[in-house]
Amino acid sequence: MVDPTTRRPEAPQTPAEERLSAEGSAPERAPARAAVAAAPDPGLPLRRNAALVxxxxxxxxxxxxxxxxxxxxxxxxxxxxxxxxxxxxxxxxSVAREVTIQVRPGPGRDIEADLAKAQGIAKAEPGIAEARTFSKAEAERLLEPWLGSGLDLSDLPVPRLITLKLGTPTPDLKHLRASLTEALPGVASLDDHVLWxxxxxxxxxxxxxxxxxxxxxxxxxxxxxxxxxxxxxxxxxxxxxxxxxxxxxxxxxxxxxxxxxxxxxxxxxxxxxxxxxxxxxxxxxxxxxxxxxxxxxxxxxxxxxxxxxxxxxxxxxxxxxxxxxxxxxxxxxxxxxxxxx
Structure with a gap:
């Protein structure tokens, strides 16, 4: 039978409990002791415990x-x-591979002859792979988004277009523009779509x-x-x-x-x-x-x-x-x- 007056040996204190023993009285240490009891054992790796978040x-x-x-x-x-x-x-x-020649009709001029001449000048330029002339009906259809459909545009001086597909080597557009201006002054102009x-x-x-x-x-x-x-x-x-x-x-x-x-x-x-x-x-x-x-x-x-x-x-x-x-x-x-x- 164990003598009740005999004191049992106390378990060794952890470093946290030793710090608590050195700080303040028992009532002041009670909340901290409760926190230590709920905290993970410092002797174990903390990362094995429950996540903080x-x-x-x-x-x-x-x-x-x-x-x-x-x-x-x-x-x-x-x-x-x-x-x-x-x-x-x-x-x-797609746009950079094409340029456009615009031929404007004028009084006393044959628009078809001007188109043929401009197309011939373009085909003679090295680097032009293909030249296609828009018909009068195709040119008028280009105006439908702005003017609407069903209008009679036969009396209007609608410009005609020639599209040129560029090949290799790259053609000299400055030379082509100068040739068109010299052959058809005030009638033909070259648009390389740079602004667009x-x-x-x-x-x-x-x-x-x-x-x-x-x-x-x-x-x-x-x-x-x-x-x-x-x-x-x-x-x-x-x-x-x-x-x-x-x-x-x-x-x-x-x-x-x-x-x-x-x-x-x-x-x-x-x-x-x-x-x-x-x-x-x-x-x-x-x-x-x-x-x-x-x-x-x-x-x-x-x-x-x-x-x-x-x-x-x-x-x-x-x-x-x-x-x-x-x-x-x-x-x-x-x-x-x-x-x-």
Missing amino acids: PTDSAASRSLAAVIAILTFLAGLCAGTAEMVATSAGQWQG LQRLSTMANTFVGVGIGIVALVLVATGLAVAFATRGAMAGNKEVVEVLHFVGADDDFIARAFQRRFFGLGLRGGAIGAGSALLAFALAGLLSRAWRSGPAGDEIEALFGAFSVGWRGYASVLAIGVIASLVTGVVSRLTVRRFLA
Whole structure:
């Protein structure tokens, strides 16, 4: 039978309990002792314990959904900008391979003879692969978008056009323009579409610049959302952070823990958003191919081509998903370090 007056030997105290013994009275140490009891054993690796920021909570799922939505919108902007840039490049390539000779009718002149003379001069120029003269009916149809159809334009001095396809070697357009001016002064003129190409290039570059700006703003919005979510998580886990500090965890360890959790959320949201954007472009391509057989097919193909973003568009969408994940991890780490400072 054990003598009740005999004191049992006490278990050795942990370093945290030794620090508590040296600080204040028992009533003052009670909350800290409760925190130490709930804290993980400092003798074990902290990373094996429960996560500081649970990824399955409602707040975490909401943040992942916000990141997915923002990544989806950024992916749409990037893919659309790439599609417009590709279409503009195709338009520029097609237009740059052609030049136009305009022959104006005049009183007392034979317009057909002037057309034949201008076409002969063009064909004699090295580098002109093909010359095609528009008929009077074709020239009048070009005016229908502005004047409407069903009008009698026989009494109007409608200019006639000759389209020239450029071959190799590249023809000397300055020499051709001088030859036309010398042979048909005030009648024939050469248009190399340089002004139109400049405007098209400016429009495409502006659209691409706007798309890049929107993507940057979306990524900034993602960073702000992550910063607010991180501060909320830090405030909600303030007691746990204090206990981790008490048992010897440094700021780097805590920041890495938050960074890993938020990077996982960003990776999940970025993958969902980027995948949704790629799926949207794939569906749009299928619909455009289906509509192409309809009455509006020519207009859709003229504006968007085959509605394909190409490999660069798909790569940019995937890159945005990765960047969103990296932004999430970096912003969360910086926010934690600033909060702990």
